[in-house]
Amino acid sequence: xxxxxxxxxxxxxxxxxxxxxxxxxxxxxxxxxxxxxxxxxxxxxxxxxxxxxxxxxxxxxxxxxxxxxxxxxxxxxxxxxxxxxxxxxxxxxxxxxxxxxxxxxxxxxxxxxxxxxxxxxxxxxxxxxxxxxxxxxxxxxxxxxxxxxxxxxxxxxxxxxxxxxxxxxxxxxxxxxxxxxxxxxxxxxxxxxxxxxxxxxxxxxxxxxxxxxxxxxxxxxxxxxxxxxxxxxxxxxxxxxxxxxxxxxxxxxxxxxxxxxxxxxxxxxxxxxxxxxxxxxxxxxxxxxxxxxxxxxxxxxx
Numbered sequence: 001x002x003x004x005x006x007x008x009x010x011x012x013x014x015x016x017x018x019x020x021x022x023x024x025x026x027x028x029x030x031x032x033x034x035x036x037x038x039x040x041x042x043x044x045x046x047x048x049x050x051x052x053x054x055x056x057x058x059x060x061x062x063x064x065x066x067x068x069x070x071x072x073x074x075x076x077x078x079x080x081x082x083x084x085x086x087x088x089x090x091x092x093x094x095x096x097x098x099x100x101x102x103x104x105x106x107x108x109x110x111x112x113x114x115x116x117x118x119x120x121x122x123x124x125x126x127x128x129x130x131x132x133x134x135x136x137x138x139x140x141x142x143x144x145x146x147x148x149x150x151x152x153x154x155x156x157x158x159x160x161x162x163x164x165x166x167x168x169x170x171x172x173x174x175x176x177x178x179x180x181x182x183x184x185x186x187x188x189x190x191x192x193x194x195x196x197x198x199x200x201x202x203x204x205x206x207x208x209x210x211x212x213x214x215x216x217x218x219x220x221x222x223x224x225x226x227x228x229x230x231x232x233x234x235x236x237x238x239x240x241x242x243x244x245x246x247x248x249x250x251x252x253x254x255x256x257x258x259x260x261x262x263x264x265x266x267x268x269x270x271x272x273x274x275x276x277x278x279x280x281x282x283x284x285x286x287x288x289x290x291x292x293x294x295x296x297x298x299x300x301x302x
Contacts, residue, residue, distance in 0.1 A: 006104035007033045009293060010095050011111055012083045012237060015040045016279045017270030017286035018111030019066040024290025026073030030297065033103055034070075035095065037082040041113050041236075041271065044209065045129040049138055051279040062279060079103070083112075086239035092265065095239070107293050110253065110261075110268045111286060112237035119151065119176070119229065123204030123211075130209035131226050135277060139226075140167040146225035149173075149214065151201075154180040160230050161194055169193065174214070174227070176201050197222075235272060250275065259289035267293060 009025055011018045014036025025032045042048070042059045049055050054062050070076055085096040092106040116134075118124045124132055132151075133139045148168045150161045153175040161173045172195040179186070179198045189196060199216040204227070206212055213221050233251060241247065246254040246262040252275065253261055253268035260267050269285040271277050 006092075006106075007031050007077070008105065008297060009033075009107045009109060010035060010093070010103055010105040011109040012036075012095065012239065013111030013113060013270065013272075014038075014067070014078070015063055015111065015113065015270065015282070016066065017282035018109070019063070019070050020283040020286025021109050021111060021267075021269060021290040021293075022070050022076050022286075023066075023073065024287050025294055026070060026076040028290070028294035028298075029075055030294055032076045033079060033105065034076065035079045035081060035083045035097060035103075038080065041116060042129055047142070048279055049141065051283075054279070059279070083237060083239060086243055088243060088263075093243075106265065106297065108243075108266045109259075109286075109289055109293070110237060110240050110266070110272055111270045111282075112235070112239075113271045114233040114251075115236045117232045117234060119201075119231070121176075121201050121203060123206050124229075127204050127206050127209045127211055127227075131206065131211040132204065132229050133226060134228065134230060136164055136167055136228065138278065140164070143226040144168060146170065147223065149224045149227040151176060151227050151229040153177070155185075156230055157181070158185040158189070160228060161189060164228055165192060165194060171195070172197055172222075172224075174199075174201065237272070240266065240268060240272075258292035259285055260292070 008030045009032050011034045014034045022032050022034050045059050047056050048059045081097040081099055083095050084098050087094045093108050094102050094104050096102045144167045147170045150173045152160050157173050175198045177200055202215045202217045204211050213223050215221050240253050243263050248254050253273045255268050255273050259269050267289045269289045270282040
């Protein structure tokens with residue numbers, strides 16, 4: 001797609017939050033460009049849950065349905081590529097893509113997601129989203145009462161182990177090295193019959209992403225069905241930071257109740273701006289932002 005035409009809004013990211021924003025804006029007759037490189041963080045996840053009317057469908061199936069429905073609005077346009085730079089201008093914003101083209105808009109929406117920083121353990125990337133998972137509300141029901149691990153240490157590991165104990169009683173906290181649990185935390189886990197294993201992990205043995213065994217560096221092995229791994233992350237797109245958008249202490253893009261960032265005219269939705277990583281929440285945020293942007297632009301033109 002090549003054009004010298006400016007848009008009302010550019011949306012960076014075309015997954016659930018981006019599509020929801022595009023639909024709300026398309027229905028409000030706004031001229032929208034969605035820039036997306038088709039690399040969602042849940043691309044390996046076999047099923048999506050807790051999204052009413054779509055429970056159990058694959059993330060790809062839900063996303064494709066969203067794109068088909070949004071494409072019926074003729075003021076919404078799509079560009080397959082990666083947004084790499086953004087600039088503020090006197091009239092709005094410029095966004096440059098990896099192919100070298102530059103597009104202009106009055107408002108920006110970042111639905112660009114986050115990148116999980118997985119542990120440096122062999123097999124982790126292949127299992128991520130399949131049997132090495134982050135959210136019991138997304139995946140816990142399917143592995144309820146199974147032999148389960150939590151990969152974590154200290155306060156994070158302790159808190160996650162407490163949470164996961166709701167779904168299974170066959171639970172082990174793998175600290176992947178010397179435990180940093182407090183004596184009180186360790187005692188609470190023992191009282192709940194939650195084991196703590198501090199051996200260093202060498203690799204996850206798996207079949208097509210489904211963990212079979214954990215292999216430790218000392219040669220020991222244990223079988224497990226699933227491992228929860230609360231992981232650090234970074235923003236997938238660094239344009240918001242370059243524009244001056246404030247991040248929270250946790251690393252999310254800070255937004256107000258209308259999803260607007262600290263930079264006027266720049267909005268953020270989905271995983272990039274919220275800790276609750278669900279499709280339902282992404283759709284809610286995208287729709288809310290789309291409606292808020294539309295109303296503001298209508299009143300600005302009036």
